[in-house]
Amino acid sequence: MQFLLAEGARIGISLIGVIGLVSINALFLIWMERKVSAHIQLRPGPMEVGFHGALQTIADALKLIGKELITPEDADKLIYLLAPIVMFLPVLVSFIVIPFSPTLLIRDLNVGILLIFAFSTMAVLAILMAGWSSNNKYSLLGAIRSVAQTIAYEIPLLITAMSVIIMVGSLKLTDIVAYQATVWNVLFQPLAFILFIICGTAETNRAPFDIPEAESELVAGFHTEYSGMRFAIFFLAEYTNMFIVSAVATVLFLGGWRGPILPPLVWFLLKVYAIIFLMMWFRWTFPRLRFDQLITLGWKILIPLSLANLILTALAIKIF
Amino acid sequence: MTAFIKDTLIGFWSLLAGLGVTIRYFVKPIVTVQYPREKLTMSPRYRGHTEFIIDPETGSHLCNACENCARTCPSNVISVTGVKVAGTKKKRAVTYVLDYSLCSLCGLCVEVCPTKALKFSDEYRLAGFSRQDMIIDVIARLQAQQRALGLPEEVPPVPEAEEAKTEETKGGEGES
Amino acid sequence: MMLEKGIEEKTFYLNLGPQHPATHGVLRVVLEMDGEFIANSEPIIGYGHRAHEKMAELRTYQQYLPNMGRVDYLHALAYNQCYCMAVEKLTGIQVPERAEFIRVITSELNRISSHLLWFGAYLLDLGAFTPFLYCFDDREHILDLLDRITGSRLTYCFYRFGGVPVDVDEEFIAGTRAFISRLRSRWNDYDTLVTKNVIFINRTRDVGIMTPEQALKYGVTGPNLRGSGIPYDIRKSEPFSVYPLFDFEIPLGERGDVLDRYVVRLQEMEQSLRIIEQALDKLPEGPIMAEKVPKRLKPPEGEVYTAVETARGEFGIYLVSKGDVKPYRLKLRVPCFSNLSVMPELFQDVMVADAVAILGSLDLVIPDIDR
Ligand code: SF4
Numbered sequence: 001m002q003f004l005l006a007e008g009a010r011i012g013i014s015l016i017g018v019i020g021l022v023s024i025n026a027l028f029l030i031w032m033e034r035k036v037s038a039h040i041q042l043r044p045g046p047m048e049v050g051f052h053g054a055l056q057t058i059a060d061a062l063k064l065i066g067k068e069l070i071t072p073e074d075a076d077k078l079i080y081l082l083a084p085i086v087m088f089l090p091v092l093v094s095f096i097v098i099p100f101s102p103t104l105l106i107r108d109l110n111v112g113i114l115l116i117f118a119f120s121t122m123a124v125l126a127i128l129m130a131g132w133s134s135n136n137k138y139s140l141l142g143a144i145r146s147v148a149q150t151i152a153y154e155i156p157l158l159i160t161a162m163s164v165i166i167m168v169g170s171l172k173l174t175d176i177v178a179y180q181a182t183v184w185n186v187l188f189q190p191l192a193f194i195l196f197i198i199c200g201t202a203e204t205n206r207a208p209f210d211i212p213e214a215e216s217e218l219v220a221g222f223h224t225e226y227s228g229m230r231f232a233i234f235f236l237a238e239y240t241n242m243f244i245v246s247a248v249a250t251v252l253f254l255g256g257w258r259g260p261i262l263p264p265l266v267w268f269l270l271k272v273y274a275i276i277f278l279m280m281w282f283r284w285t286f287p288r289l290r291f292d293q294l295i296t297l298g299w300k301i302l303i304p305l306s307l308a309n310l311i312l313t314a315l316a317i318k319i320f
Numbered sequence: 321m322t323a324f325i326k327d328t329l330i331g332f333w334s335l336l337a338g339l340g341v342t343i344r345y346f347v348k349p350i351v352t353v354q355y356p357r358e359k360l361t362m363s364p365r366y367r368g369h370t371e372f373i374i375d376p377e378t379g380s381h382l383c384n385a386c387e388n389c390a391r392t393c394p395s396n397v398i399s400v401t402g403v404k405v406a407g408t409k410k411k412r413a414v415t416y417v418l419d420y421s422l423c424s425l426c427g428l429c430v431e432v433c434p435t436k437a438l439k440f441s442d443e444y445r446l447a448g449f450s451r452q453d454m455i456i457d458v459i460a461r462l463q464a465q466q467r468a469l470g471l472p473e474e475v476p477p478v479p480e481a482e483e484a485k486t487e488e489t490k491g492g493e494g495e496s
Numbered sequence: 497m498m499l500e501k502g503i504e505e506k507t508f509y510l511n512l513g514p515q516h517p518a519t520h521g522v523l524r525v526v527l528e529m530d531g532e533f534i535a536n537s538e539p540i541i542g543y544g545h546r547a548h549e550k551m552a553e554l555r556t557y558q559q560y561l562p563n564m565g566r567v568d569y570l571h572a573l574a575y576n577q578c579y580c581m582a583v584e585k586l587t588g589i590q591v592p593e594r595a596e597f598i599r600v601i602t603s604e605l606n607r608i609s610s611h612l613l614w615f616g617a618y619l620l621d622l623g624a625f626t627p628f629l630y631c632f633d634d635r636e637h638i639l640d641l642l643d644r645i646t647g648s649r650l651t652y653c654f655y656r657f658g659g660v661p662v663d664v665d666e667e668f669i670a671g672t673r674a675f676i677s678r679l680r681s682r683w684n685d686y687d688t689l690v691t692k693n694v695i696f697i698n699r700t701r702d703v704g705i706m707t708p709e710q711a712l713k714y715g716v717t718g719p720n721l722r723g724s725g726i727p728y729d730i731r732k733s734e735p736f737s738v739y740p741l742f743d744f745e746i747p748l749g750e751r752g753d754v755l756d757r758y759v760v761r762l763q764e765m766e767q768s769l770r771i772i773e774q775a776l777d778k779l780p781e782g783p784i785m786a787e788k789v790p791k792r793l794k795p796p797e798g799e800v801y802t803a804v805e806t807a808r809g810e811f812g813i814y815l816v817s818k819g820d821v822k823p824y825r826l827k828l829r830v831p832c833f834s835n836l837s838v839m840p841e842l843f844q845d846v847m848v849a850d851a852v853a854i855l856g857s858l859d860l861v862i863p864d865i866d867r
């Protein structure tokens with residue numbers, strides 16, 4: 001009984017914490033994205049609401065809440081409503097295992113990294129649901145593209161993660177961080193790091209891989225028909241996804257919370273946001289790939305490279 | 321195979337070079353203007369709607385209501401009425417109204433005016449809530465400017481009692 | 497729908513436009529899709545029809561001037577010039593040389609601004625947002641320069657029969673020279689950011705190949721034609737104004753694909769810079785307006801055809817006068833109409849993503865098509 005109560009309280013607190021973190025993170029990231037893009041493009045970005053536009057996102061969120069929720073006439077209503085939720089829930093689950101600092105983590109599961117990858121793949125299902133149920137040809141095309149390209153980046157993503165895992169010999173995220181006590185993995189695995197960032201960008205459906213939403217081609221892709229808060233949830237999920245992918249990259253390659261002087265949590269967040277900045281930098285520099293080109297890139301370059309990297313890592317472990 | 325690897329490497333390098341360009345611009349100062357807080361001055365020849373030139377000698381406008389501008393205007397923007405001023409042979413404008421929503425800012429009215437009475441204003445904040453907001457009374461505008469300059473206000477002549485002959489021409493059609 | 501009925505069960509129709517981010521205007525293209533591939537396509541035009549040709553018959557020659565800035569608003573000055581040339585030819589007005597030089601300088605500046613806008617918007621079509629703002633930064637300098645002498649920033653109505661109404665000043669000349677060196681210093685960034693970018697090359701190389709035969713068949717002109725390797729530029733082949741005095745080249749493509757059309761436009765900007773530079777150097781003194789241009793223009797009976805090279809190709813005016821104050825008939829030969837008509841051939845069996853790339857590469861200005 002005591003155990004159940006304690007566990008219940010723990011879950012409750014974590015859930016509130018996670019949802020708080022997700023919202024604040026999204027608010028910050030959207031503001032950051034605007035500022036980064038603005039400065040890359042020689043303009044100041046939002047300046048009016050709050051200090052340097054810091055509260056702009058809140059104003060936008062309020063606007064979105066006030067908007068009418070539109071459900072297209074011939075939409076498959078149930079699936080249409082479920083899609084944003086399916087998009088968002090797995091993102092929340094992934095937070096369970098992310099080690100923010102030695103003490104700040106919800107559950108140190110044995111299969112931590114596996115759990116994250118398993119749940120992040122569900123995003124594709126949500127995109128398919130959204131695109132299929134909207135009864136809009138642009139949405140459908142976006143959804144189909146998203147499904148078609150999944151394998152192209154998921155496999156190399158897993159294989160690169162694997163090369164780290166066989167080095168460490170554990171799926172537990174805390175173990176992986178512990179392993180990097182002296183040297184970060186990125187020094188052993190520079191290629192894997194680059195591949196992971198590329199695949200991670202594709203995983204979050206961001207430019208140059210924003211093929212399912214491809215604004216100039218498919219209007220808004222799979223979420224063309226969504227409005228108001230439902231649209232906001234897709235938006236929220238995108239930014240939270242970015243956070244998770246960057247957090248995983250931090251844990252796998254950049255030594256997690258480790259770092260001198262500053263407290264562990266600060267180090268962790270610094271590294272995560274640095275990777276996020278990198279992804280934003282990509283988005284505001286590159287044109288978009290065509291979706292068959294992404295598949296070609298995946299199969300012809302990323303998968304062979306990641307496999308070669310895996311084999312090399314295995315050999316190196318065997319020899320040393 | 322080697323060609324493929326070479327292409328891949330060149331491609332990768334081109335992406336890095338692109339990133340180099342954007343980060344260079346990232347740290348450059350911004351070039352835009354925060355509009356309502358900062359304003360640019362309009363260039364000397366900026367074409368806003370037309371207005372009367374204030375003649376330094378008379379301190380008022382020079383329009384003699386010849387309606388050349390109204391007739392030349394391609395978009396029927398201008399309505400002028402004028403009357404003969406008592407004692408002289410000249411006419412003088414009583415009303416001069418622009419329907420700015422139709423104006424194409426071509427400049428023909430300014431060029432065609434025989435007395436060089438018109439010029440372009442540097443007014444650019446011309447948004448309004450209704451079409452009525454786009455109707456600009458040029459004489460009222462002139463009076464406001466005269467007030468601001470401390471000049472005596474323009475008093476449009478009143479038509480003479482017996483033969484109040486007011487001509488109104490709504491551009492374009494006059495020419496045929 | 498007049499499209500051929502395909503295998504009905506397998507294909508579906510997709511409306512690209514009239515409100516779609518990639519059509520940059522109210523163009524509607526009905527695509528018959530086989531999955532992501534386009535089986536058939538048909539452009540539907542006319543949403544922006546404003547009856548410019550009919551308007552000419554109802555207005556005096558002067559009154560029609562502002563219309564010319566609004567057919568193709570991106571290269572308004574070339575249209576202005578063409579119309580003025582037509583009327584001048586009809587009436588035999590001689591334009592003073594200085595006025596011709598000013599026309600060439602401003603029109604070439606306008607051409608660069610048009611190409612810059614295209615460059616940005618095209619990259620936007622391909623999903624890169626940033627180059628758009630970089631070239632808008634450059635374009636803004638041109639607009640400032642043109643604003644200085646023409647008074648407007650987009651729909652210019654500047655040239656008059658017999659010359660130009662306003663002379664250029666020292667500040668304009670200095671500003672133009674500064675702009676030339678500024679733009680030249682930017683080519684490197686544009687190349688690194690876009691032209692050499694591997695994603696960009698993959699998106700454009702061998703996409704939407706327009707063979708020279710196709711181009712000729714549909715009467716394609718301008719950079720689209722030159723991208724297919726045919727050296728036809730009215731500034732060279734039927735020189736007008738003072739273009740023969742300048743030394744410039746016509747950039748040509750080899751394969752006729754999207755990348756070639758892109759490269760041709762970029763190089764054309766450099767050539768325009770060269771023309772402007774030479775024109776500024778040689779700018780003669782003298783009047784800017786022909787003497788004795790009657791206020792009420794009444795050209796003699798007759799008909800003329802004049803053509804200029806705009807940023808999008810050959811723009812021609814066929815003007816018939818019956819000795820009245822209004823034109824009897826005025827026909828506009830607009831480049832975009834022909835350039836659009838080749839589109840269904842290029843759209844054959846390409847993906848939607850490529851279709852957007854091809855549509856953008858044709859550099860269509862929709863009001864120009866509809867006019
Ligand atoms: S042309 Fe000049 S003088 Fe004649 S009515 Fe117009 S503004 Fe007045």
Ligand code: SF4
Pocket residue numbers: 370392393394395396397398422423424425426427428429430
């Ligand atoms: S600028 Fe042109 S359209 Fe405007 S009032 Fe003058 S003549 Fe008419």
